Amino acid sequence: MDKNLTDAVQRLSDSGAEFGDVRRVERSTEWITAKGERIDTHSVSDERGVCVRAVVDGRWGCAAGVVTDADTATRLADQAFEQAKRRAAVEGAGPRLVDRGSIQGDWASPMQEDPASVGDAEKYDMLLGATAEMMREQAVRQAKGSMVFEATDTLTYTTSGSRMHQRTQRSGGGIEAIAVSDSGEVQNRTYPKGHEGGCEQGGFEAVRRLDLIGNAPRVASEASQLLTAPLMPDTEATIILHGSQLSLQVHESVGHPLELDRVLGDEISLAGGSFAQRERLGMRYGSELVNLVSDPTTPGALGSYGWDEEGQAASRFDLVRSGEFKGYLSGRFSSGRADLPSAGTARSDGWAGYPIDRMANVDLEPGTAGSLDDLIASTEGGFLLANNRSWSIDQVRLNFQFGCEIAWEIKGGRLGQMYRNPIYVGNTPQFWGSCDAICGPEAWKSWGWFFCGKGDPMQIAHVGHGVAPARFRNIRVRSA
């Protein structure tokens, strides 16, 4: 296969392309879902394709396809070159690329226990053991469990002489209890968070650490208790966000608005634009406590890599420092257009995806407020909100509204009454400006989010968000 790829690169060079890259991606994904006493689905997907990009007179053409024979990559190279040439003819010349030299290297994510070496029976035992535990709770109508394993092998060659080989193993799992009352009230609880559960770069050890069966009784009990809990009051309050929700808050109100291609208008057709336009670099994005970074180097975090897909080595990059807006998530192409430094976060979601500006791991650095218990103890009044249920934010990423599964009142530094259907509403810079405490390194954890949609055609990225629980003042809360 290597020779087929290098032949394609040679074809691009021979054709006169200013630059070109050839990326082969092989990926195997396994999803297992359990419902009640049955394994509901166990699906396996094997993908194998090539993406070729070519630049002619500053215009890019791209052709991608499933590998059908030995000539696939060369055929796609010809096609990409022709598309670039056509663009240059119709649109005129585009911006020149800055040469970045060549890179040679291999990178692999950490893995202790290969999920492929673990039998289906053991995986099923874990899931069905957890669902059985949850179904013991009388009000639980449905109990679900899921696991995901994804192994990706990416090999990229460029006309500038680069060869990058990256192998990533992602693993995760989660459980959910759905309780239904006689009156038709429905409440759910999840662990470790809503949607896809907990995911990271690693092997089956990541799933073992979750202890799905051990957490199942608590999850079921809380779903049942929520049925009779009062609705979240409509008020302005101090809130503490658990990492299961704060990680999504970072994602939606920091990660997405700071993608440079959104700022440049490339993303208008799907996800939208951004309030964080270039003239706002230096603005106050949050309180002095708020430090946000892009860091694809974190071992085990879901979005880590060795190089982005434009050949820039992964590195830590400031987005917000001491509350001040410092920089964007960006790649070689977008940063060149904007004359800004590149964060090295151009990514695609597989062989068919065109690299675009993406989150890798966007993290909130830990503060000094100790553990979550310490933070609660230091809070006179307010609410602790956990586990995302619903999410929505406007197309420039200012007005947001998040729903959580559960809230607990905090009174005199202690957790009290449970509330159902909590939501909170805010405006991005004001919200982060109201942050007055962040837990310390002992409470910091990278939360993996498996389904980040962006691009047109839509691409799904896997991203990580390292956070420690944090406190925000004067936030509008109410019930859904």
Place this chain on the structure above:
Amino acid sequence: MINDQEIAKTVAGLATHPTDVTVERSSMHHLRYGGGEVVLDQTVEHRSVTVRTLVDGHLGIVHSERIDPAGLEATVERAVALAQAKRGPRELDELPDPEALGHHDGRDEALHRWAERGKHADVVEQLKRAKAADLVLAGSVSSGMTSRTLLSSRGAVLSEEGTIGKVQFISQSPLASGYSHSISSDLEHLDLHALCGSSIEKAKLASQRVELDVGRYDVILEPHAVAELLEWMSGIAFTAQSVEDGTSFLKAGPGSMVTGENITVFDDASKPCGLGLSARFDGEGKQPERVTFIEQGRGGEVVYSAASAARKGCASTGHSDGSGGEQVNHLHMLGGDQSLDQMVSGLKRGIWVNRFHYVNGLLDPPKATMTGLTRDGCLYVEDGKPVGGFATMRFTESILEAFSRCEGLTELLTAVSSGWRDGGSVVVPSVLLRDFHFTSKQGSVS
């Protein structure tokens, strides 16, 4: 390169248990533009095999892009191994026999060849046109062909080929934007000039700004906005799985009043209105039935695959996604007798919604409580005339309750591309809803 039927026959020949194989292929060309220039020119060629095999009542399903002989053999072996490993109640006693639907070629040659015959230049012309109007154009045009071949180890073969084209334009000024969109299986219904003109017109109308407070407003929802709400309804309520989970608002069964009596919503893959996209068979080779979810405000049926139908003790409705779940890909809402102009001119004080952004329907699924925001060319209307655009507003409310306050539907139906699935479309009217609840609005940056 071997053709799709040969691939399917190779797989069927390897099968040692009852097996279905589906070969899917597509060739698409995507142009995306933003900031007034093209930002993506990409072709993508997909080809994949899905093998579904039944062993001792359990399904093994493997999806693979490895279509070489060794890859196909490995795929069949893995499917058998998955089925053998599964446990719990039997999923199916036997694989359903695909229906004898033969082959159908629904391709439009003009759309199929558009990328080679001037699509790029057509789009660049619209970019220039918007620029001449002091607007910046964004959007995308995707077009190409798709095909599916399904073969069962019991001998049946069915296949279909089609074309698909999707267009969207967003014309932007510093203060406002306008949106237009179309989806079709033929090029004739993709009029770039008219669509771009519509987005320019909307952007101009929205460029006058008015200040609005949050609260209740009468609203006219144009098709894209209606479609997004319906797709969320579908996701939370219209499948057998949502009834099994107890979260569907249709769980009480057919007959009870769930929303306004002028609301009828159904899935029909036969393109009954001549709009949108069609499908002749589902992931299990069954012809999709028309399933009515809401009929004149009363709750109706939900869709089933073979496995979910077996659990319920009924027949599949032909809505299998081929991977163990159900899909609703061809939503329709019945229209009424009004025109959009009549609706606007009859609006005393209200909001004309071109489309929504980021709707989420998971706030309280049994009540279909949703939230979302206005986007691109939404207009404030007073005394029957558009006055101007306004700062982004967020709604939060039960859509079942909102539709119970529906006082008008247009006769004209429009096809909207599914935001959830490639190959899906939603055919809907514009609707007039009273007292729609806007709960917050976009604040300032500082």
